[in-house]
Amino acid sequence: MGTFIQLVVDGLSTGSIYAALALAIVLVNQATGLINFAQGGMAVLSAYLAWWFLGTGVPLILAIIISMVLSFVIGAAIERGLMRRFEGGEPDTAVVATIGLLTLITGFCGLIWSYNNHQMPSLFPLDTVNVAGAALSVRSIGTIVAIVAIMLLLQLLLMGTKFGLALRAVSINPQSAALSGLPVGRLLMAGWGIAAALGAVAGALVAPSLTLTPGMMDNALVYALAAVILGGLSSPLGVVVAAWIIGVLENLAAVYVGFIGHDLKIAVPFILIFVVLVVRPQGLFGRKSVVRV
Numbered sequence: 001m002g003t004f005i006q007l008v009v010d011g012l013s014t015g016s017i018y019a020a021l022a023l024a025i026v027l028v029n030q031a032t033g034l035i036n037f038a039q040g041g042m043a044v045l046s047a048y049l050a051w052w053f054l055g056t057g058v059p060l061i062l063a064i065i066i067s068m069v070l071s072f073v074i075g076a077a078i079e080r081g082l083m084r085r086f087e088g089g090e091p092d093t094a095v096v097a098t099i100g101l102l103t104l105i106t107g108f109c110g111l112i113w114s115y116n117n118h119q120m121p122s123l124f125p126l127d128t129v130n131v132a133g134a135a136l137s138v139r140s141i142g143t144i145v146a147i148v149a150i151m152l153l154l155q156l157l158l159m160g161t162k163f164g165l166a167l168r169a170v171s172i173n174p175q176s177a178a179l180s181g182l183p184v185g186r187l188l189m190a191g192w193g194i195a196a197a198l199g200a201v202a203g204a205l206v207a208p209s210l211t212l213t214p215g216m217m218d219n220a221l222v223y224a225l226a227a228v229i230l231g232g233l234s235s236p237l238g239v240v241v242a243a244w245i246i247g248v249l250e251n252l253a254a255v256y257v258g259f260i261g262h263d264l265k266i267a268v269p270f271i272l273i274f275v276v277l278v279v280r281p282q283g284l285f286g287r288k289s290v291v292r293v
Contacts, residue, residue, distance in 0.1 A: 002132060002133025002134040003134070003255070004252075005131060005132055005133070005134035005136075006134040006135065006136070007248070007251040007252055007255060008248055008251070008252075009134065009136050009137075009140055009141070009144075010137075010140060010247075010251055011244070011247040011248030011249070011250065011251035011252070012140070012144050012244050012247060012248060013137070013139070013140030013141075013143045013144055013247070014247040014250075014251070015227075015243040015244040015245070015246055015247025015248065016143045016144050016146070016147035016205070016240075016243070016244070016247070017143065017202065017205055017206045017209070017220055018220055018223040018224045018226075018227050018243040018246060018247060019147050019151070019224075019227060019239060019240040019243035019244065020043075020147055020150065020198065020199075020201055020202030020205055020206075021039060021040060021043060021199065021202045021217065021220055021221060021224035022224040022225075022227040022228050022231070022239040022240070022242075022243055023147075023150060023151065023154055023198055023236055023239060023240070024036075024039050024042075024043070024195040024196070024198040024199045024202065025039050025195075025224060025225070025228050025239075026154075026228060026233060026234075026235075026236055026239055027154065027158075027191060027194055027195040027198060028191060028192060028195040029171070029228075029233050030158055030164075030167055030168055030171050030191070030233075030234065031167045031170060031171055031187065031188060031190075031191025031192070031195075032079075032083070032170075032171060032188055032191060032192075033091065033171045033172075034083075034091060034094050034095060034098065035095055035098070035225075035228075036098045036195070037095065037098040037099045037101075037102050037221070038078075038098040038099070038101035038102040038105060039195065039199055039221065039224070040102065040199075040217035040218065040220060040221035040224070041101065041102040041103075041104075041105035041106050041109075041217065042071065042074070042075065042078075042105060042196050042199045043199035043200065043202045043203040043206075043217050044105070044106070044109055044203060044212075044214060044215075044216050044217050045071070045074070045105050045108070045109055045203075046067045046068070046070075046071040046196070046199055046200030046203045046204070047067070047120065047200070047203030047204060047206075047207045047212055047216070048109050048112075048113050048212065049066070049067040049070055049071070049200075050063045050064045050066070050067035050120070050200070050203070050204055050207075051063075051113075051118060051120050051207070051212055052113075053066055053067065054120070054121070060121055060123065061123070064123070064200065064201075064204045067200050067203075067204070068197040068200040068201065069197070071193075071196040071197050071199060071200040072193040072194065072196055072197045073193070074196055075192040075193040075194075075195060075196025075197070075199075076189040076190070076192055076193035076196075078101070078192060078196075079188050079189045079191075079192035079193075080185075080189055082097065082101065083097065083098075083188075083192070084185070084188070087174075087188075106214045106215065107214075109214040110214040113214075115213060115214055116213075117211035117212065117213055118211060118212040118213075119208075119211060119212070120204075120207040120208050120211075120212050121208060122139050122208035122209075123139075123142065123146075123204065123205070123208075124138050124139040124141075124142035124143070125138050125139070126138070126139060129141075139208070139209075143205050146201070146205065147205075147240060148240075150198065150201065151236050151237060151240045154198075154236045155236045155237055158236065163190075166182050166187055167187055167190075167191055169182060170182060170184050170187045170188065170191075202217075202220075203216075203217070206220060219266075222269075223243070223246055223247075223269060224243070226242075226246060226269035226270065226272070226273055227239045227240075227242040227243035227246055227269075228242075229273050229276070229277070230242035230245070230246070230269075230272055230273060230276050231243070245272070246268065246269045246272065249268050249272070250265040250266070250268040250269065251265075253265055253268050
C-alpha cells in the first residue's frame, strides 16, 4: 500500500510540472487560437534568468519573481515583434514559426549559459513526511499545491472576468472583437506575456528536479501537449487533471505492468491520446465546436 501511495503522489508531482506548461499553452491558445511549441523553450529561458539572478546574490523567491516579470515582457515582445507579423495569415505558418522560435531560444540559452548541467535549488524543502508507510516529499506536495492554486486563478481569469472573456473573444473571432471595440493587439500581447510568466513558474518547478540545461523541457513539452489534447484546449481544469492522469498512470504502469517497465512508460500518454481522440476528439473536458449554418 505504501508503494502505491508513493507512486500516486510522485505521479501527481510529475504531472503538476506537465500541467504548469500545459496551462501556459492553453492560455496562449485561448488568446490567439495557436498552439505555441516554443512554450518549453520560453520556460527554460525563464529558469536560466532566475538561476542567473540567484548567482548574483538575489534570494530564490525574489529571483523567480523577477524572472516572471522579465518573462512577461519577453512574451509580450515576441508577440509584438514576431507573431503579429503572421496575424491574418495561415495558422500553420504561425505554428511553424513557434517551432523555429523554440530552436532559436534553445540555441540562445546554450550560447549564453553553455550546455553544461547547472543545479538550481528548490522552492520547497527536501524533507519527507510519512503517510501510510509512504515517504512523501514536501517538494512533491508543494508542487501539487502550487499548480492547483495556479489552475484556480487561471480558471477564474478566463471564465470569470471581463479580461478573460475578451481574450476568448479575440481568439475566436479577432475581426468581430476589433469591431466591438476590444484592443486586440494589447490583448494578444497580454496573453503571450501571462503565458510566458506561467512558463517561468514551470521552469522554477522543474529545474530543481532535473538539472538546468537548454533541453530540460523537451520531454516535459511532449507530455504537456499530451495533457492539452487529453484535457481539451478550452479547459484549464481539464489539462491539469489530464496531466495528473498521465503522471500517475505512467508511474503505475512502469511498476505494475511488467512488459512496459521504465523504458516504455513514455508510450502511456500516447496510448491515452489515441483512445481519447477516437472516443472524444475534443478532449475529456473540452467543448465540442458547433457551427450554425
